[in-house]
């Protein structure tokens with residue numbers, strides 16, 4: 592390894608240690624390549640030259656940490672992201688959920704909430720919304736605030752509508768929101784039973800037992816060891832026959848927990864806990 596790369600790795604490790612000790616956010620086991628890219632982006636945005644400079648600023652300036660947190664937590668999301676996932680959810684998961692008198696779903700890493708509203712719409716159309724409580728969590732309080740508000744840019748409605756139709760939506764998508772000067776204000780009913788709360792998958796524990804856990808496009812940023820710990824957390828948090836839903840690029844297949852789940856839908860990454 593070149594000396595430059597060597598030094599860079601030391602700097603990144605020290606920065607992550609500093610963040611952990613000062614603020615309690617633990618990024619030490621995140622996949623390094625994308626982490627480094629994002630750290631450099633913040634170094635440049637702050638007008639600094641080295642990662643060590645950023646470390647000093649982050650330690651003394653919580654506002655800089657807030658910015659860095661936004662950079663590191665990668666909040667990209669959309670409504671009905673991967674429409675085929677929602678079709679599979681309607682076909683394979685909803686019938687299982689129907690068997691419970693009261694349903695609990697954990698949406699882990701919910702970002703600004705688009706996924707939560709999408710699931711709420713699917714549940715509503717399946718007649719399950721009223722008896723379901725969705726626990727929507729994320730490490731990042733700022734995105735949770737947006738998720739709670741449920742107001743999304745009007746410019747996004749075309750994309751959301753297209754995804755909704757592809758996902759097998761049963762109504763006119765516009766029935767779910769009112770266009771305001773502020774943006775598209777989503778129907779309050781969709782999140783009436785939802786709880787939005789900060790939860791860190793790296794350091795926080797199980798907090799309930801769920802019939803389904805949806806954690807899409809989050810584990811992709813974790814290294815193998817951390818993924819394994821999160822799979823343990825999910826396994827502990829699922830009821831027997833509970834469903835785990837991951838993102839298209841994520842899998843439990845190579846984990847030690849693989850044999851405790853049965854595949855419900857291989858391409859849509861749906862598994863059912865069996866033991």
Ligand SMILES: C[S@@+](CC[C@H](N)C(=O)[O-])C[C@H]1O[C@@H](n2cnc3c(N)ncnc32)[C@H](O)[C@@H]1O
Nearest residue numbers: 664666668700702729730731791792793807808
């Ligand atoms: C790319 S977004 C995915 C959003 C949504 N699940 C989706 O698929 O569209 C990843 C989310 O994971 C959250 N996240 C990252 N690390 C986390 C952690 N340790 N605990 C909880 N959430 C985390 C980020 O804040 C971000 O909102």
